Structures are given as structure tokens and as C-alpha cells.
Amino acid sequence: MSTSRVFWALVRNDSRLGSTFRFDKARGNVSALAAYLLAFGIVFALGGLLLGFGMHISDLFAARVITILDFLITPNAFTITFLFYMPFAFTSEMLPREWKSGTVGWWLTLPYSRNLLLGAKNMAGFFRFIKLLLILFVTSEYLTILIRYLQPDVENFGLLHDLPLRVLYSCAIALLLSPFFVSMGTTGGVLSKAQMKGLPVIFPALFLAVIVGIFSSPLRAVFSSDAYLSPPWLSLLLVFGVSMGLSTLLFFFATNVLEHKVEL
Amino acid sequence: MEMEYAIELKNVTKSYKKKLALDRLTVAFPTGQITGLLGPNGAGKSTLLKMLVGLVHQDEGTISVFGQSPSWRNNGEIAYLPDRGRWYALQTVAEALAYAEVIFPAFDLDLARKMADSMELDPTAQIRTLSKGLEARLNLILCLARRVRLILFDEPFSGIDLVSRDKITQNIINSMFDLPKTIIICTHEIHEAESIFDHVIFIDKGQMVLADNAEQLRTEKGSIESVYRGLFQ
Numbered sequence: 001m002s003t004s005r006v007f008w009a010l011v012r013n014d015s016r017l018g019s020t021f022r023f024d025k026a027r028g029n030v031s032a033l034a035a036y037l038l039a040f041g042i043v044f045a046l047g048g049l050l051l052g053f054g055m056h057i058s059d060l061f062a063a064r065v066i067t068i069l070d071f072l073i074t075p076n077a078f079t080i081t082f083l084f085y086m087p088f089a090f091t092s093e094m095l096p097r098e099w100k101s102g103t104v105g106w107w108l109t110l111p112y113s114r115n116l117l118l119g120a121k122n123m124a125g126f127f128r129f130i131k132l133l134l135i136l137f138v139t140s141e142y143l144t145i146l147i148r149y150l151q152p153d154v155e156n157f158g159l160l161h162d163l164p165l166r167v168l169y170s171c172a173i174a175l176l177l178s179p180f181f182v183s184m185g186t187t188g189g190v191l192s193k194a195q196m197k198g199l200p201v202i203f204p205a206l207f208l209a210v211i212v213g214i215f216s217s218p219l220r221a222v223f224s225s226d227a228y229l230s231p232p233w234l235s236l237l238l239v240f241g242v243s244m245g246l247s248t249l250l251f252f253f254a255t256n257v258l259e260h261k262v263e264l
Numbered sequence: 265m266e267m268e269y270a271i272e273l274k275n276v277t278k279s280y281k282k283k284l285a286l287d288r289l290t291v292a293f294p295t296g297q298i299t300g301l302l303g304p305n306g307a308g309k310s311t312l313l314k315m316l317v318g319l320v321h322q323d324e325g326t327i328s329v330f331g332q333s334p335s336w337r338n339n340g341e342i343a344y345l346p347d348r349g350r351w352y353a354l355q356t357v358a359e360a361l362a363y364a365e366v367i368f369p370a371f372d373l374d375l376a377r378k379m380a381d382s383m384e385l386d387p388t389a390q391i392r393t394l395s396k397g398l399e400a401r402l403n404l405i406l407c408l409a410r411r412v413r414l415i416l417f418d419e420p421f422s423g424i425d426l427v428s429r430d431k432i433t434q435n436i437i438n439s440m441f442d443l444p445k446t447i448i449i450c451t452h453e454i455h456e457a458e459s460i461f462d463h464v465i466f467i468d469k470g471q472m473v474l475a476d477n478a479e480q481l482r483t484e485k486g487s488i489e490s491v492y493r494g495l496f497q
């Protein structure tokens with residue numbers, strides 16, 4: 001049996017398992033995702049469709065569309081925090097989902113290393129996050145192009161000037177940090193099922209500590225509003241290195257806990 | 265002739281906080297036979313099966329499964345049907361079998377398809393649309409179509425209709441003809457299952473109460489069910 005074949009089969013199944021979570025209305029992280037996508041969808045639907053069909057809309061309305069779009073997709077405290085949170089939310093839900101759907105007995109007795117099982121969950125969460133980034137990127141580009149060509153005389157048209165580049169830059173930062181937040185999510189999921197007192201409580205504190213740590217260090221340069229004009233490559237590389245390093249540590253910690261401290 | 269044992273537990277103890285699930289349990293399961301593991305609720309049956317596949321770790325004592333300590337590393341030789349276990353709801357029956365072929369070592373897809381056909385499972389049906397009985401049949405196939413040395417069934421008949429129970433029982437018997445293996449069935453539905461047991465082990469409060477050849481017990485006491493009533497009523 002090829003291990004890579006097993007791994008990708010697990011990834012595909014975990015991706016489908018994740019898709020059932022959109023029906024789970026009680027989950028807070030789903031509400032956050034829903035709120036963000038809803039805001040984006042309203043902007044897209046109202047602005048994009050009206051403009052797309054060549055209907056006349058007021059300059060004021062177009063200006064509002066641009067302002068909201070600018071807020072939702074360019075680097076700021078809200079979007080960056082949100083983009084940190086999504087990979088965490090995707091993977092933290094995946095493991096408890098095995099318990100909730102009654103499939104955990106099959107999953108945990110699979111004769112493969114815990115690295116393989118959790119690695120597949122990480123990969124599935126990462127792919128879902130990439131999908132989200134792609135949706136954000138494509139829809140924002142589409143709307144920008146429509147406004148740019150159909151309503152070029154609104155007051156804040158200047159905001160659209162570098163929008164494609166800014167969106168790309170935001171997505172790149174989110175992508176560089178995603179390994180860490182993906183592993184955070186998986187580890188959180190494992191700890192929530194482990195027979196270990198205390199750790200699940202201090203885990204959210206660690207999450208916040210990393211965010212505060214990044215923003216209070218020189219690495220914050222990567223989040224400055226004009227960083228996209230001249231990307232701080234060294235800082236970006238460091239951010240990626242920190243993300244990968246912490247992700248690896250968390251991953252091995254999580255697999256260890258899963259093997260020795262999680263019982264059914 | 266001396267009996268060979270696939271599984272041996274010696275002085276195994278397991279507690280969940282203050283509740284003692286297994287209390288210095290010493291028991292052995294014969295190789296190549298169907299053993300019924302019987303006892304009232306909370307006797308420790310499910311805990312015992314979980315220990316054999318490494319889902320639960322003992323506090324004390326030793327466990328040997330084909331000469332090795334239980335761990336996910338040895339689960340390639342074991343098929344385990346968890347109590348109240350469900351399969352992935354968004355898959356169809358055909359997808360479930362194809363997925364099982366990839367993730368379960370020694371899964372015989374052709375055999376699984378034949379069993380699905382004989383058990384009247386529609387390959388295009390999504391698992392979340394299956395009745396409890398049909399889902400139980402699928403779960404059984406996911407275990408029986410694996411060419412393994414040991415199969416553990418935790419309550420395979422729980423909450424399902426009579427027709428499904430008969431089909432499950434018949435398929436377990438057929439699988440023993442195809443490829444002899446060690447099977448342990450933990451169940452409350454003694455009446456339906458007792459005819460297929462070669463060996464029975466009764467446990468209560470985490471300790472073994474009785475272990476014997478099923479045929480001998482049937483000859484002496486009439487039925488396994490009557491032995492059960494005698495022990496626990």
C-alpha cells in the first residue's frame with residue numbers, strides 16, 4: 001500500500017468532512033466566516049451586478065462600494081486577524097468532527113503513523129484556506145475591474161489604483177503565516193480531546209501571544225499599509241521561517257499527544 | 265490438543281477517573297474461532313475491545329495480540345467495528361468501498377462489492393440516506409472484506425432489524441468459510457448471535473465470570489442465553 005496514496009485519499013476525505021461543517025450553525029467560527037463572506041457577497045452582488053449590467057448607480061453608492069471593498073481586502077487589523085483566524089478555524093474543527101460524526105473509531109485505528117493522519121488534516125485545512133483566498137482574490141479583482149471601467153469618476157477612485165497589488169500582498173502574508181495557524185488549529189483540536197488538564201485553557205493565550213509578538217516586533221513592517229509597494233523581503237522570509245518552525249514544533253507535539261494522551 | 269490463543273490479557277486493570285472498568289482481568293481468546301464476549305452494560309466489554317486496537321491504554325497488566333502489544337502499528341492485521349460507529353456520511357456506498365480499499369490494508373474490493381450486492385446495498389446511495397440496518401450492513405462489509413487475522417465487532421446488531429441481523433450473521437459465517445480468522449463479537453443480542461459462537465466469555469464488573477466452549481454450554485444448559493440469564497439475573 002503506497003503511503004502517499006493513503007495520504008491523498010485521507011486529504012480528499014478530510015476536505016469533504018470539512019464541508020459538512022458549514023451546516024453546523026452552532027459553531028462560532030462558522031458565524032465569523034459567514035459574516036465575512038456575507039459582507040463580501042453583499043458588496044459583490046450589489047456593486048458588481050449593477051455595474052456589470054451597465055445600470056446607472058450613483059457615484060455615492062459606487063464610492064461606498066469601493067470603501068467597503070478596500071476595507072475588506074487590504075491589510076488592516078481586521079483583515080489580517082481574520083486571515084490568521086481562518087486556517088486555525090478550518091483545522092481546529094476537523095478533528096472534533098471525527099468524534100461528532102461517529103467516525104473516530106475507524107480513523108484512530110488506521111494502521112498509519114499519527115503524523116500521516118494529522119498531516120492529512122493539516123493539508124486539507126490548508127487547501128480550504130487557499131480556496132478561500134482564491135475566492136477573495138478573484139471576486140475582488142472582478143469588482144475592481146468593473147468599477148474601474150464603468151464608474152471611473154467616483155470621488156475615491158484613487159483607492160482602486162493599487163488594489164490588485166494590495167490584495168495580492170495581503171493574500172501572500174496570510175499564506176506565509178498559514179502553516180503556523182493550520183498547525184495551531186490541529187493542535188487545538190487534539191488537545192480538546194486529550195486527557196490533559198490546563199493545556200486547552202492556555203492554548204488561546206498562546207495564539208494571542210504570537211499575534212501580539214509579531215505586531216510588537218520588527219516583523220510588523222510586513223503589515224504596514226504601503227509595504228506592498230516595496231515588499232520587505234527579508235522580513236517576509238523571517239515571517240515564513242517563524243511560521244514553519246513553530247508549525248513543525250506544534251505538529252510533532254500534537255502527534256505525540258494524539259498517540260499517547262487521546263483515548264476513545 | 266492444547267488450545268492456541270490469539271489474544272491474552274493478564275491482570276489488566278483500567279479505570280476512568282474513579283470508575284473501575286476492568287479489574288485485574290485475565291482472559292484469553294482462542295485462535296481461529298468466533299468468540300462471544302458477553303456481559304451486562306458497564307461490564308467492560310467495549311473497553312476490552314478498544315484496548316486490543318490501542319484506542320484505550322491499560323493502567324496495569326499485560327495484553328498480547330498475536331504476541332504483540334496493542335498499538336495502531338499492528339492494526340493492519342485487525343478489523344475493528346466500533347460501537348455506534350458511523351461511516352463518512354457524504355460518501356456513497358461505492359465511494360466508501362473504494363476509499364476503504366485505499367486506507368485499509370488487505371481490503372478485497374471485489375469481495376466487498378459482491379457482499380454489498382448480496383446485502384442489497386445500492387452503490388449510488390449516499391450513506392447519510394441509509395437506514396440504520398443498511399448502514400450496519402455496510403459497516404460489516406468494511407470489516408469482513410478485509411483479509412486480516414482478527415475481527416472485532418462491538419455491538420454489530422444494536423438497534424437494527426431482524427432481516428439485517430440475519431444477513432449479518434450469515435455473512436460472518438460465510439467469511440469464516442472463505443478465510444478462517446479469529447472473530448470476537450461483543451453483543452447484547454445473544455439470541456440472534458449465539459448459534460455462531462464457538463467459544464463464549466462472560467464478564468461482569470471488569471472481571472471474568474465464565475469462559476467455555478459454546479457447544480458444551482449449549483449441551484449442558486440448553487442455550488447461551490439461559491447461561492447468561494443464570495449468571496446475571
